[in-house]
Amino acid sequence: MYAGSYSLDSSSxxxxxxxxxxxxxxxxxxxxxxxxxxxxxxxxxRENELRRLSEIFAPLLLNSKPSNALLFGKTGTGKTASIKLVSKIMLQKSREKNINFIASYINCRLEGTEYRILSSFANSLNLQVPFTGLATEEVLKRITSYLQKVPANVLLILDEVDTLVKSFGDDILYELSRINETFSNSRLALVVISNDLSFKEFLDPRVLSSLSEEEVLFKPYTAEELKDILNARVELAFYENVISKEVLNLVAAMSASEHGDARRALNLLRVAGEIAERRNSPTITEQDVREASLKIEEDQVFEISRTLPLHSRLLLTALLIFNQNNQVPSSGELFNKYKSLASSLRIQELTYRRVSMLLNELEMLGLIQSKVQNMGRHGRTRKMKLATPLEPIRKALSSDAMLAQFISK
Ligand SMILES: Nc1ncnc2c1ncn2[C@@H]1O[C@H](COP(=O)(O)OP(=O)(O)OP(=O)(O)O)[C@@H](O)[C@H]1O
Ligand SMILES: [Mg+2]
Structure with missing residues (x-):
């Protein structure tokens, strides 16, 4: 009896x-x-860019071969969103016109290897290939003979293509850019997208000229443009009057401060909304936006620090120990502390030269700051300290049991 009434009480x-x-x-x-x-x-x-993309790829809906294209621009400028929207509308049109149009969207970073990129392309054509086991040339051969047999107009989108080229070179881009020569009834247009143009240096000039038959640049958004983007999204995401014009302007201005990045702006809006919701507030305030910005920065610092290579994390740990003792070490003192940490963990230390390079990297990431100080007749020395909010660095390093022993709670 008791058990029953107990559970009744708990349920209610x-x-x-x-x-x-x-x-x-x-x-x-x-x-x-x-x-x-x-x-x-x-x-x-993005009206101009969307029109350009439609113009470039329209021939696929008229059964003729369009140019290949290279889409580039900084992160968060709408490259992925634009190509996805254009290919979606093209798919609708192709159904109306009864054309076998296929848009294959592949994110090279997420797929990770040449094999997975090609097998995912094959699958999008409805051609099944095993998950592993074949040589990439074999997959490519099966794709070409399939397109020879089954006529199709294909828009192949390789997003974040720099990650492919930097790890594996341009072999499959070379093959794909010449693939039209191998079949007569199908057509393929290749779109490559990148926010980092340095991958061009890894390309054979013939591949580069084929890929960049058309180039579309996506410029960073201005703060005014971000406002319009945010406004359109606010209507979808929030009930009326949750966010005022002034607060929205602040989100746009804060997101445009580096370069006009729509991802950053939308992220800031979402996190600010979550903070307001947690406070049970019916509106998003300026304070919520500032808190959200801080939280996003801290999350980034945490993630970067957590995933750094071991020796960089050892250097940060050494700096954190100095910080806990209110000391600002010189690079020599820091190197000695790093050496003693490495030796107590039985890890082979790196040379001073390598460590200097790692310190430069940490400074470029904005995690540490250095200042050259004149020591009179003792010459000059470089003083180092942590540059960001400490808490996320402390948390990230403490999440590694090996390093946690050196860090006070
Ligand atoms: N003009 C726009 N209107 C509405 N939303 C946009 C616009 N541009 C970008 N966005 C949104 O901003 C975010 C980032 O855009 P997108 O993913 O297209 O950037 P990207 O240029 O591909 O960046 P990356 O180089 O980092 O891949 C997405 O959530 C997208 O929906
Ligand atoms: Mg993208």
């Missing part, structure tokens, strides 16, 4: 609690509209 408690949670009106009308993988149907300030 839970029910009450759930009711109170469920009855709370969220400020979000559609949280998904701010998720990174949401593909909007409206892209303000």
């Amino acid at each position: 408690e839970i029910e009450k609690y759930l009711d109170s949670l469920l009855s709370k009106r969220s400020i979000f009308k559609n949280r998904d509209a701010l998720r990174p993988d949401f593909t909007p149907d409206f892209l303000p300030h």
Whole structure:
């Protein structure tokens, strides 16, 4: 009896609690509209780029071969969103016109290897190839003979292509850029996308000239443009009057401070919304936006510090120890501390030269700061200290049991 009534009491408690949670009106009308993988149907300030892309690839809907294209521009400038939108509308048109049009979207960074890129391309054509086991040339051969047999107009999109080229060179780009010569009834246009143009240096000039038959540059957004992008998304994501014009302007201005990055702006908006929601506030305030910006920065510092190579993390640990003792070491003192940490962990230390290079890298990442100090007749010395909020670095290093022993709580 007792057990029964006990569970009845608990259930009603839970029910009450759930009711109170469920009855709370969220400020979000559609949280998904701010998720990174949401593909909007409206892209303000990309009218010219969308028109260019439509022009370049329209021949695929007229059964003729379009040019290849290279899309580039800084991160968060709408390259992926634009090509996804254009290929989606092209797919709708091709159905109306009864054309076998296939848009294969492949993110080279996520696929990771040449084999996976090609097998994922094959799968998008409805050609099954095993997950592993074949040589990449064999997969390519099967793709070409399949397209020879089954006529199709293919838009092959290789996003974040720099990651492919830097790891594996340009072999498959070379093959893919010549693939039209191997079949007569199908057509393939290749779109490569990158926010880092240094991959061009890894390309054979013939591949480069083929890939860049058309080049489309995506410029960073201005703060004004970001405002319009944010406004369109606010309508989808939040109920009315959750965010004022002034607060939205602040989000746009803060996101445009480095370069106009729409991803950063939308991220800031989402995190600010979550902070307001947690406070049970019906509106997003300026304070929420500033807190969100800090939280995003801290999360980034945490993630960078957590994933650094071991010796860089040892150097940060050494700096953190100095910091805990309120000391600002010279590079020599830091090197000695690093050596003693490495030796107590039985890790082979790196040379002073290598360590200097790692310190330069850490400084470029914005994790540490150095200042040259004049020591009079003792010459000059470089003083080092941590540059960012300490807490995320401390947390990241402490998450490694081996380093945690050196860090005070
Ligand atoms: N003009 C726009 N209107 C609405 N949303 C946009 C616009 N441009 C970009 N976005 C949104 O901003 C985010 C980043 O855009 P996108 O992924 O297209 O950037 P990208 O140029 O591909 O960046 P990266 O080089 O880092 O891959 C996405 O969530 C996208 O939906
Ligand atoms: Mg992208």
